[in-house]
Amino acid sequence: MQEQLKLDNQLCFRLYTAARLITQAYHPLLSGIGLTYPQYLVMMVLWEQDAQPVNDIAKKLYLETNTVTPLLKRMEAEGFISRSKGKADARQVIVKLTPKGRKLESQASCIPFQLGQAVACRSITPETAPGLYEMLDDLIHTLSSAGR
Amino acid sequence: MQEQLKLDNQLCFRLYTAARLITQAYHPLLSGIGLTYPQYLVMMVLWEQDAQPVNDIAKKLYLETNTVTPLLKRMEAEGFISRSKGKADARQVIVKLTPKGRKLESQASCIPFQLGQAVACRSITPETAPGLYEMLDDLIHTLSSAGR
DNA sequence: TATCTTTGTATCGCGAACGATATAAATAAA
DNA sequence: TTTATTTATATCGTTCGCGATACAAAGATA
Numbered sequence: 246m247q248e249q250l251k252l253d254n255q256l257c258f259r260l261y262t263a264a265r266l267i268t269q270a271y272h273p274l275l276s277g278i279g280l281t282y283p284q285y286l287v288m289m290v291l292w293e294q295d296a297q298p299v300n301d302i303a304k305k306l307y308l309e310t311n312t313v314t315p316l317l318k319r320m321e322a323e324g325f326i327s328r329s330k331g332k333a334d335a336r337q338v339i340v341k342l343t344p345k346g347r348k349l350e351s352q353a354s355c356i357p358f359q360l361g362q363a364v365a366c367r368s369i370t371p372e373t374a375p376g377l378y379e380m381l382d383d384l385i386h387t388l389s390s391a392g393r
Numbered sequence: 394m395q396e397q398l399k400l401d402n403q404l405c406f407r408l409y410t411a412a413r414l415i416t417q418a419y420h421p422l423l424s425g426i427g428l429t430y431p432q433y434l435v436m437m438v439l440w441e442q443d444a445q446p447v448n449d450i451a452k453k454l455y456l457e458t459n460t461v462t463p464l465l466k467r468m469e470a471e472g473f474i475s476r477s478k479g480k481a482d483a484r485q486v487i488v489k490l491t492p493k494g495r496k497l498e499s500q501a502s503c504i505p506f507q508l509g510q511a512v513a514c515r516s517i518t519p520e521t522a523p524g525l526y527e528m529l530d531d532l533i534h535t536l537s538s539a540g541r
Numbered sequence: 542t543a544t545c546t547t548t549g550t551a552t553c554g555c556g557a558a559c560g561a562t563a564t565a566a567a568t569a570a571a
Numbered sequence: 572t573t574t575a576t577t578t579a580t581a582t583c584g585t586t587c588g589c590g591a592t593a594c595a596a597a598g599a600t601a
Binding site: 246247249250251252254255256257258259260261262263264265266267268269270271282286289290292293305306307350353354356357358360363364365366367368369373374376377378379380381382383384385386387388389391 | 395397398399400402403404405406407408409410411412413414415416417418419430434437438440441453454455498501502504505506508511512513514515516517521522524525526527528529530531532533534535536537539
Binding site: 544545548553 | 572573574575576577578579580581582583584585586587588589590591592593594595596597598599600601
């Protein structure tokens with residue numbers, strides 16, 4: 246059996262698994278405020294800057310519009326955001342927070358801390374985390390620029 | 394705006410994005426042999442050890458059977474595996490490689506190398522990778538044991 | 542033996558992801 | 572000003588991923 250074809254030797258499987266498990270850890274916290282994890286990501290983008298076209302949101306999340314559009318529609322149906330035609334460019338759809346969506350920020354403010362507890366482990370520390378972030382950022386940059 | 398609620402400060406978003414992008418990098422390589430990435434993971438489990446019950450495969454991939462069962466059915470329909478009732482325990486479904494599935498291993502053997510090229514970046518090197526693996530393994534272990 | 546509990550797998554429903562494709566508005570070229 | 576091209580979103584179909592739930596076989600208990 247090829248050593249390289251073992252699960253234990255693969256970076257992607259680790260990332261795939263870690264991403265799924267940490268998203269699962271978010272679930273009980275997010276369901277309390279009525280959001281899924283991808284929806285929470287969109288909210289963070291909008292809390293940081295309100296009133297953005299779909300494309301800007303998609304780019305910040307490294308997602309395609311065919312993923313983001315249905316996501317936004319569900320969030321609109323839930324009353325967290327509004328979607329309206331752009332005035333300068335009629336092709337654009339501008340996404341804005343509703344009062345309900347804006348109010349959610351304070352309710353979500355404790356989530357990063359709560360999650361920090363769940364994720365706390367021996368090898369990820371204030372000393373090692375920056376190195377981990379750098380590696381992941383580098384990987385993301387390499388893969389996202391290679392894709393075009 | 395809360396600093397903790399920024400996308401840039403979050404481990405989960407990095408993992409989520411990195412996992413998606415690296416899975417996308419696999420796509421052109423895997424579609425050539427007719428597999429999706431999760432199906433490729435199942436094949437690796439079976440190449441390492443043939444004839445396993447559904448539950449063993451699910452555990453090794455940190456997935457639930459309600460994800461794995463439909464996955465296996467699609468793979469059975471494609472002719473890569475067979476599913477048969479266990480003899481010792483009639484509840485179990487034993488998953489085996491078909492000749493077609495076994496033959497795929499040699500065709501897949503170049504994939505890890507090809508992907509290594511795509512993933513190659515400054516900060517992930519033979520020196521830093523073991524540390525990265527350790528952090529991810531630790532995180533996976535922490536999250537998977539906390540979940541029960 | 543009859544009943545209760547656990548275990549292994551499967552079904553259902555919904556929300557992502559994403560490749561492929563479509564559509565309309567904006568821009569460029571002829 | 573037509574015509575062609577690019578850009579911003581959206582639609583469609585398929586495959587995950589997973590919470591909730593169902594069901595039958597196996598094991599434990601009464």
